[in-house]
Amino acid sequence: MPASERHRRCPSFRRGLPSAVATQAGNSVGRYHDPRVVGIAFAEQYCRILNTSPEDSHKFYHDESIVGRPGFDGQMTSITTRRAIKEYFLSTELKGCSTELENVYAQPSHGDGVFVVITGSFTMPNTVKRRFTQSFFLAPQETGGYFVLNDVLSYIRAEPEIPSLKERMGTQQRFRQGDNEDNTVQNGSGDDSSGEMGDRQLCVICLKDRRNAAFVPCGHLVCCCSCAKRVELKDEPLCPVCRQDIQYVLRVYES
Numbered sequence: 001m002p003a004s005e006r007h008r009r010c011p012s013f014r015r016g017l018p019s020a021v022a023t024q025a026g027n028s029v030g031r032y033h034d035p036r037v038v039g040i041a042f043a044e045q046y047c048r049i050l051n052t053s054p055e056d057s058h059k060f061y062h063d064e065s066i067v068g069r070p071g072f073d074g075q076m077t078s079i080t081t082r083r084a085i086k087e088y089f090l091s092t093e094l095k096g097c098s099t100e101l102e103n104v105y106a107q108p109s110h111g112d113g114v115f116v117v118i119t120g121s122f123t124m125p126n127t128v129k130r131r132f133t134q135s136f137f138l139a140p141q142e143t144g145g146y147f148v149l150n151d152v153l154s155y156i157r158a159e160p161e162i163p164s165l166k167e168r169m170g171t172q173q174r175f176r177q178g179d180n181e182d183n184t185v186q187n188g189s190g191d192d193s194s195g196e197m198g199d200r201q202l203c204v205i206c207l208k209d210r211r212n213a214a215f216v217p218c219g220h221l222v223c224c225c226s227c228a229k230r231v232e233l234k235d236e237p238l239c240p241v242c243r244q245d246i247q248y249v250l251r252v253y254e255s
Contacts (some may be wrong), residue, residue: 038146039106040118047099047120054095058086060148068152076152097122114138114146116241119156131156203227204240212252218244221252 050057061067066087067079072156079088089095101120107114116136123129134153203209203224213228214221220241223231228249231237237246 033108033112035106035108035114035116038114038138039104039118042085042114042136042146043101043104043118047101050094051097051099054089054092055086056090058082061085061151062147062149065148065149068150070154086248093124094122096125099123106158109137112140113149121214125207139174207229212254214250214252215246216237216248216250218242225249225251 046057048059049060061082063081064082065082065085067085068076069079069088071077079085087116090196099120099122101118103119105117107115114137116138117133119131119133121129121131132153132155134151136148137150139149140146143218174251201210202213204222205227206224209224209226211223213223213225215223215228215231218239218241220239222239222241231240233244238244239246
C-alpha cells in the first residue's frame with residue numbers, strides 16, 4: 001500500500017506522535033503543556049492504534065527511539081530505528097490483542113518532554129490475560145507535538161492468593177498430626193522404611209523420609225514434612241525444584 005494511502009487511513013498522525021495530542025496540549029514547543037492531558041491523550045491513541053492498526057504503531061517513534069521489551073528469558077532487549085520497530089510491531093505476540101487501561105500517570109520531564117506511565121492488561125487472541133506496566137518518554141518535536149523517544153514494557157507477575165491466618169493455623173495443626181503419624185511409622189508400627197521406598201518416594205533433601213508435603217503455589221511434592229517446614233522458615237523460601245516463591249506448605253495424605 002502506498003505511503004500516501006496509509007496516511008489517509010490514519011489522518012491523525014503527524015511525524016511521530018498524533019497531532020491530536022499536540023492540539024489538546026498546546027500547539028507550540030516551549031509553551032507549558034499539561035502533562036496529564038498529554039499523557040491521557042497519548043495513552044488512549046497508542047492503545048487504540050496497537051489494537052486496531054498495529055502496522056501503524058511505529059509512527060509514534062523516530063529512528064533514535066529505543067523500545068525495551070522483555071525476552072523469553074526475562075532479560076530486557078532494546079529495539080531501535082523506525083524500521084526495526086515496525087518489524088517488531090508486525091511480529092509481536094501482542095498483534096491482535098485487546099488492551100484495557102487501568103491507570104495513566106504523567107509528569108513534566110527534561111526539555112519540555114513528558115514522562116508517562118500506564119498500567120493495564122492485554123487480552124491475547126487465545127484469551128490469556130496479562131497485566132503490564134509501560135513507561136514512555138515523549139520528546140517534543142520542532143514541528144509541534146511529540147514522539148516516543150523511550151518505551152519500556154514489563155509484565156506484572158500474578159501474585160497467588162495468600163491463605164488467611166485461620167487456614168495457616170489449620171495447616172500447621174495438620175503438620176503436627178502428620179509428624180506424630182510419621183514417628184509411629186518410624187518406630188516400627190508401619191512398613192514405610194526408606195529401604196522399601198523407591199527414589200521417587202524419598203524426600204529430595206534428606207533422602208530418608210517419604211515425600212508428604214507439597215509447596216504452594218507450584219504444587220511440587222518433593223519433601224518430607226520436616227524438611228518442607230525448614231524450607232518454609234527460610235528468609236526467602238523457594239521450591240528446591242522450580243525455585244518459585246513458596247507461600248505455604250500443605251501436608252499430603254495417601255488414602
